[in-house]
Amino acid sequence: MSTAGNGYKWVGTRPVRHDGLDKVTGRAHFGADYATAGMLHGAVLRSPHAHARIKQIDFTEALGLPGVKAIITGADLPELGDDKVAGGEGDATYRDLSRNILAQGKVLYEGHAVAAVAAVTLRLAREAAAAIQVEYEVLPPVLTLEHAMADDAPLLHDDLFTSGLDSPPDRASNVSARHVIDRGDLDQGWAEAEVVVEQEYSTKAVHQGYIEPHAVVAQAGEDGRSTLWCSSQGHFVIRTLTAHVLGWDPGDMKVIPAEIGGGFGGKTTIYLEPLAALLSRRSGRPVKMVMTRDEVFRATGPTSGAVMKVKMGARRDGKLVAARADMAYEAGAFPGSPIGPGIMSVFAPYDIPNVLIEGYDVVLNKPKVAAYRAPGAPMAAFAAESVLDELAEQLGIDPLEMRLRNAVTEGVRAVYGPKYRKIGLVETLEAARDHPHYSAPLGPWQGRGVASGWWMNYGGETTATVSINLDGTAVVMSGCPDIGGSRASLALMAAEELGIDVHRIEPVVADTHSIGYNDLTGGSRVTFAVGIAVVEAARQLIDDLCSRAARLRDVPRTEVEWVDGRAQSVTGAFPPLTLEELAAGSARTGGPLSATKTVNPRGVGVAFSTQICDVEVDPDTGKVTILRYTVTQDAGRAIHPDYVEGQMQGGAVQGIGWAVGEEYIFDQNGVMENPGFLDYRMPVASDLPMIDTVVVEVPNPDHPYGVRGVGEVGIVPPLAAVANAVYAATGQRIRELPMSPVRVLEALSG
């Protein structure tokens, strides 16, 4: 019997999450909550300059202060090669990762770490860091994409040559790579087009904005082994990266995951971890390091600022026939912006025969970007979905209808190469069109915008174990931090398989020494990929249980089936054996009941979302108020609908913040002027309405319950949805984010 209304007993229900009690009582331990005896405190000296050569570092005086135990600089890290970083999100080399951890030769952004100190108190560590003498030769900073790409721009890296050009470059550049997607015949496309729109767009760097700053405690043992306690999106990847940067053996490093206070991609890489580990090795004491919010803004994240020129052409009937995009993304101080997924995503929702997309990855004197929820896609969608809105208006076609006429469906070849399998874009568009929101009346200075978005999602390497305790309760163990309800979703799938109450299952996030390798919690992958491993492990366990029951009842294995938590006869020939009975007797039937599965699944379900935004614009102040907001999204299957809705709502609101308020602001020297939550303005509760959700379920045929990833695609449409709504309210297209009051007023005064 289905209690969820979808044919399942547990999948699709909304039980209280297993880690919930700890999180409403303050008992959950996050990154900064760990402490151990004899612990030192670490602090980082950071560059005050955006671009400078380090001529000399003198820390004699600082190291001489009573209570200061160790000081390290870039000279203490081993030289690393150009091999690509494994397992993390984003694109980087180990050499660059190392140089981002501690500057080597040059500082490349304001806030770049120059030295780290361990001392008996945090205050003393900070005083010692301030007492380190650094002599800089200040260099001109490169702060905009336009400047960075100019022929006469100062170079950040003398040895950086643009990859992906038609002929190899003869001199170094701030452009690290060119990426191209080319298909069809663009000239023929423009010839067929009856209406063409071409516009330029730009967005600013924005931060992931997780509320928990980065934190770690490291203990390096006398035997060469070490232990790290930290919050991250993946402790296995933290181990790989940290050990590699230090030249240590990853197998000698144990990383114990704390609860993670938000990541959104920003905790997929390392900052403090190697500093604390090396300071601990040098001092012989455990070392704790916690970033201030100011450090989080100046030295971690953000995602790329971008400039994009997008041109799209359509026939009178609305069919898109040609599209071109030229896009440049800020990588920050080292190569590796999300330009790759940016160019994949820009036209991904639409079936367009003739397409040319060029993307550039550009270094400049700002913090190295980190992954941020659907990395590279929201800004691309801002440009493309705004142009599509203009096209629809010029053609006199309803914007959702325009999208429906061009939406990709199963069997259509994606702009970026493969053929789509079963996908639900059309269903999200129809859900938006049929939602009462879409036809609700609007008042003066109010407007409605829509936009759609695509995200590829990810599978990844995964290990999961399902074990049965002697009392018939179960433990589901994975190695992926639970960042927003994945313990509950994994337990629900195990409950469905085993046929037992979800609260008789304890989901556990195990450390690097307690379970096989797991990739990050990222790419919307956990409920998909770890879910597959859990289901496969549970099914292996059920097979084992049925075999034991068959032996106990002296019948062939084929005469036993698993139903509702019991091994029963397919013919009713013997009384069933419950999980409790089988568990209690396991010692006599073959030993403990446990199964482990490792997977690296293919068949990731591509996700789409369509969103409707109503705004009101105050013509006197330029303030944009979000009046009403609806998110439709194809989840494939919502395992725990509360947390699916939560991902949709949270993603949309991050996108709203990106659209109307958030931006990194730098002075002419490249010093960040707003490194705090007062001046970097993320949405608060009073800025927002309720965020309505419609969970569309077009099951992914390659997951046992139909799961697609749900974490990321929700942030893709909002930038354009809000911009299109502002246009509808004011008649002005704002093509530069954020649509802050100043920018809106400028647009209104024409």
Place this chain on the structure above:
Amino acid sequence: MTRTVVTCVVNGDPVDFLCHDHQTLLSALRDELGLTGTKEGCGTGDCGACSVILDGRLVCSCLVLAPEVEGRSIGTIEGMANGQHLHPLQESFLQGAAFQCGVCTPGFLMAAQALLENNPSPTETEVRYGVAGNLCRCTGYDKIVRSILDAAARMRDSDAQRR
């Protein structure tokens, strides 16, 4: 450096601790008393993660110096439940899935408790302004606001039943 002995009441219990003059109440709660349920998100009073109740008033504990709480009474997340009984707000945050990562949750619960003590029947807008000093980056606030409204209704119902 000399330290000051501070005597106060935390979650109803008499408590004393040693602190430096420059130390914040947040640091004293976390580092001296081991009450790590109160979180630091910014250290500048902008995110509300460190919210506690000081003599009945909601404050950011990162903006209060520890020596200032001499003789005063502090309520933290660790004291919100009554023995084995969760506060109705904790109950509705659990039932309503009002958090994802959970790091802002203690601060939101403190702010919501302060709000409902002053205004047992808030409108949605009043709830939104009541917790406008607390940042959540995961939820978009929808389920937080609904859970606070739900807890308020349940507390009014149980008050009415008691009368």
